[in-house]
Amino acid sequence: MNTAEIRRRFLDYFATRGHEVVPSAPLLYNDPTLLFVNAGMVPFKPYFTGAETAPFDRATSVQKCVRTLDIEEVGKTTRHGTFFQMNGNFSFGDYFKAEAIRYAWELVTGSQDAGGLGFDPERVWVTVLHSDDEAAALWANIAGLPAERIQRRGLLDNYWHMGIPGPGGPCSEIYIDRGPAYGRDGGPVVDEDRFLEIWNLVFMQEELSTVRAKDDFDTLGDLPRKNIDTGMGLERVALLLQDVDNLYEIDQVFPVIQRAVELSGRRYGRGGDDGRQDDVRMRVVADHIRSSLMLIADGVTPGNEARGYVLRRLLRRTVRSMRLLGVHDPVLPELLPVSRDAMGAAYPEVVENFDRIAGIAYGEEDAFRRTLTTGTQIFDLAVSDAKTAQQPQLSGERAFQLHDTYGFPIDLTLEMASEQGLSVDADGFRRLMQEQRDRAKADAKSKKAGAASTEVYRELRALGLTPFTGYEELVTESRVRGIVRDGALVESAGEGDVVEVVLEQTPFYAESGGQDSDAGLIRADGATLEVVDVQRPVKGLVVHRVRVADGELRSGVDVSAEVDGEWRLGACQAHSGTHVVHAALRQVLGPTALQSGSYNKPGYLRLDFAWPSGLSPALRSDVEEAANQAIRLDLNVRANYMSLAEARELGALALFGETYGEEVRVVEMGGRWSRELCGGTHVQHSSQIGLVTLNAESSVGSGVRRVEAFVGIEAFRYLARERALVSGLTEALKVQPDQLTDRVHRLVEQLKTAERQIAELKSRNVLAEVGTIAAKAHDMWGVGYIGHHAEGVAGGDLRTLALEVRNRVQDTPAVVAVVGGTAEKPAVVVVTTQGARDRGLKAGDLVRTASEVLGGRGGGKDDVAQGGGTDGSRVGEALTAVEHAVGHVVQS
Missing domain, CATH: 3.10.310.40 (Diaminopimelate Epimerase; Chain A, domain 1)
Incomplete structure (x- = not known):
């Protein structure tokens, strides 16, 4: 049974049992504690924590996930893959243990003809928390499992929580016995290679107050509404149903290994030390290619920080592994299309957007090949220093410097050092790497701990969402729902204080979708507040950061929220200008020039888009011309609300990495000329933008370019400065403006000639002293x-x-x-x-x-x-x- 079919059966099973089928969230999820979605429940976390009310009682999804903490273990074991898919079914105060266990048993052991997965019931084992007598009894009564196949384990194995105060509860894991060829008998407590976990059922039933460790925490008591969160590893089920040894050999992954075999001429699975090394490298390639494909599809681009660095590392490890397999030519054009074909059935967007994906990936490989050239030169110098000092090995510090500063993989350092008759202080290298990981983990932990500071916002959100009135008006009468200072609710704020204010409703646009937040004033009886920033720390809640200019503000008082009209006009011009420039880029360059990020504020916009090379002056001029022609045509601008499916059918463009609800807002300019999903504020007609002037174009990563522009009055001011500059030059050079370029070119050529003559004279003088x-x-x-x-x-x-x-x-x-x-x-x-x-x-x-x-x-x-x-x-x-x-x- 192929992986896409397993995925379909899972969703169909739960859909027919009243579960809302929720599409996978993008891997780039709006969560300050995560680089990527790393578990199936992440998109539902606000519902489990109580920050938001779930719009459904039960749901099911197949969520894309990426985990990279164990990246060095990829390929060495069957347990580690960077990209994986998590099938899940969820209940928000609806059903609980009995139904969750019944559903799981029916799907796992149900006949394939009837839509089940068809596992032999005699091969199924389960674990429960040592104290969870209820779950053990349910497994015995519902599934008829004998006591010896219901094993009890401690908190480390069978209790779940998020690592911070919040919901938690015991869990029950389902295992499949792969047979004696894979290890010892005795169930998962004896051997988790033979007994492979495929599904974890989490019974959220307790509220945790303090969390010190996985198995060390305090509980406040039972949750008022008990929830179900389950996760079935799609790849693990696939390897069992496809009767292969590991997750690298399933139908969505193995074709890449086969192509690596063809390119390298090496055999996969041939045994021996060399063969095992080759197998690991091919698995790394297959895993990393798929992960890179899915990350780029969701809007990640290679870079030196955070998500971009993870993607860059995956792509470079792929190239490095193929190099160690003997392939020195470009490999991504050979491998990435294979992964696209394997994943396309489940994720058609990787096929639809492949030109953009490929451009980014191939550009990164070209850059890394240049890095390898530079790194080799640095390596040669390190070898020379070692030999001069008569040292038999390269120090761990030099190996780490090559790895961390120059992007030179440690495996290549080891291989090339061996060729030079040197060893490498691998222990020293690993120590420095571990120190770097520890710093990263400490940083991640601090960020996770910081998530607890959203508690005050969750309390305010529980009182209701903050309606945004700014589409219709700039002044709204409202009331202060809460005042926040240093993460805590306070009753008042005085002159000079900087605090956060939540209103019952607001006309202020909170920064999102690339648009900067509004500016303006909030007036209360006897108090004036300057709005300096507006954010949404939790979904549905708008928070105004303000400075109390005069008077005293108290919670619960009536206020008048007033957006600065000039600021909003500039913001609308800039955001609409961003849409115009995006459409112009696609008109001039083609449909693959898709936006991958943006920022706009009054008078200014920048837009990142997929494109493999810099834009020539002629292309920049064409884009600018197309944008201003659209402004001149006075295109009608309108916003419509519709379902996400309707928006996609209409051809509306979505920003990569953004998460959209089932109802979305589609902003159109001139009908189909520009049609994008967008929550920002806009002008009513394109002519109100005024003017767009591109002033910069640059690279922000492999396969990603950035254009910057002035908009509206700022564009006129920019042109005025340019005119003044031209005027000054024409006066200084005594030429007409249309002769200025030729005159400057002649001066440059004269200067170059003079410099060559000076250099020649200098050389003659130098040689005269020989x-x-x-x-x-x-x-x-x-x-x-x-x-x-x-x-x-x-x-x-x-x-x-x-x-x-x-x-x-x-x-x-x-x-x-x-x-x-x-x-x-x-x-x-x-x-x-x-x-x-x-x-x-x-x-x-x-x-x-x-x-x-x-x-x-x-x-x-x-x-x-x-x-x-x-x-x-x-x-x-x-x-x-x-x-x-x-x-x-x-x-x-």
Whole structure:
């Protein structure tokens, strides 16, 4: 049974039993404690915690998940995969243990002809919490399981909570016996490789007050409404029903391994130490390709922080693993389409958006291949230093620097060091990596702990949502529901205080969807508040950050909330301008130029979009022209509410990574010309935008570009500044504006010609000194040493000078050391003749001596080497240090 069919059967089973089928949330979920959705219950967490009221009593979903804490274990065991799918059924105060157990048993053991999964009941084992007699009795009565196949375990295994105060409860896990070929008999308490867990049923029934550890917490008592949260590992069920050894061999993953086999010429599953290493690498490739595909599909782009760094690491580990399999050509164009075809049946969006996905992934591989080139150069220098110091291994610090700073994988460092006859201090490397992980975990823990500070907002949200009246009006009469200072409710705030205020209703737009928050005033009897920020810390609740300009504000008083009209007009222009620029990009570049992020505020917008390369001036001009033509056409702008399915059928574009409810707001400009899901504020006609002027275009990651623009009056001001600049230049150069470009080009060419002439004269002057410098040689026990300070000479000229001096003394043992450059950036070149090298003198060693004195480093070959530093005041000391080093070698 293929994985997509298992997924369909699960959803169908629960849909026919009154469960709302909820689509998977994007992997980028709006949760400050998570990089990605990492469990099936995450989108339902507000319902379980009580922050929001569930719109249904029971639900089911197949949720996309990503976990990367155990990324180093991927491929080594059958338990670790970065991307996985979690089937779940959920009850919010509806049914409880008996129904959850009955549903699970029926689906797991029901015949495949009747829509079940068809597992043999004799192969099913379960675990329950040691004290949960009720669950044990239900398994015996409903499923008829004998006592020996109902095993009891402690809190570490069979109790669930979020790690913070909130709901918790015992759980019951379902296992399938894979048979004696996979391990020892005796149930999951003996061997969890043979007895594979497929489903965890969590019975949320208690309120936790303090959580110290997984098995150390305090309870307040029973929850007023008991809930069910279950998670069935889709990949685990698939590997059992497809009769394969591990999750890397199921139908959604294994095709990538097969393609890796074809590309590398290696066999999968051939045994032996080398074979096991190859198997691990192929599993890493298959897992990471799928994870990368799904992350990019949900709007993640490679970067150096947070989610972007995770994606970058997955893609680079894929390329590295294929390199270790012997494939040095680009591999993502060969592998990513295979994963697309395997996942497309369950997730059609990966097929629909593949051009965008591929552009981002392929761009990252190209960048990493360049990184490998740079990293190899740094590695070569590290090897040279180790050999010079006669050290048998590279230090853990150097290996970690290569990994962390230059993105150079440790496996490649180990492999290449071995080729050079060196080992690597792997323990030191692992220690530094662990320190980095510990820092990351501490940071994550602090963020998780910070989630508890939302308690005050949950209390306020429980009193009702905050209606937004700003689409219809800029001034709304309202009432203060609560005042928050330092995370706690207070009764009042005085002049000069900065606090957060929640109103019964508000016209202030809270920052979201790329649009900055509104500015304005809140007026109460005897008090004036300046609104400095507006946010939604929990869904449905608008919080105003204010400064009390005068008077005193008290909770419960009536207020007038007044949005600054000029600010809102600018915000509407900028947000509508963002939609116009997005549509213009797609009109000029094609449908794959999809928005991946945006920010706009009065007078300014920026928009990130998928595109593999920079825009030429002509393309930028075309985009700007298309945008302003749409403004000139005075397109009608309107917003309609409809179901998400209707919006998709209409072709409305959704922002990657955003979560949308079943009812969405669709903003149209000129009908189909621009149609996007959007909750922001907009102008009524495109002409009200005024003008859009693109002022910048840049890269923000592999396959992602950013355009920036001024909008409305700011666009006019920008053009006015440009006009003033042109006017000043035309006056200074005495030309007409239309002649300015040609005149500047001629001046640049004249300047380049003059610089070349100066460089040639400088080189001739430098070379004219060769004879004089060569004559400075003095004998040091049979070796001539020439040290010279060529002030202001740098680059190729310094190297040429040193080589020309060496040519004058080529027939004798001699060392030439020349220091040039500037006081802030001195440069040094050391060259040796064959006679000097026969005496054991190496230019690379000598240039390192000089560079260290100058506050830098250097290296090179035995005959020619160069380096530099940061302290030009020590040139004399550097030349003397080389002289002493020469004397030391020739006397030893």
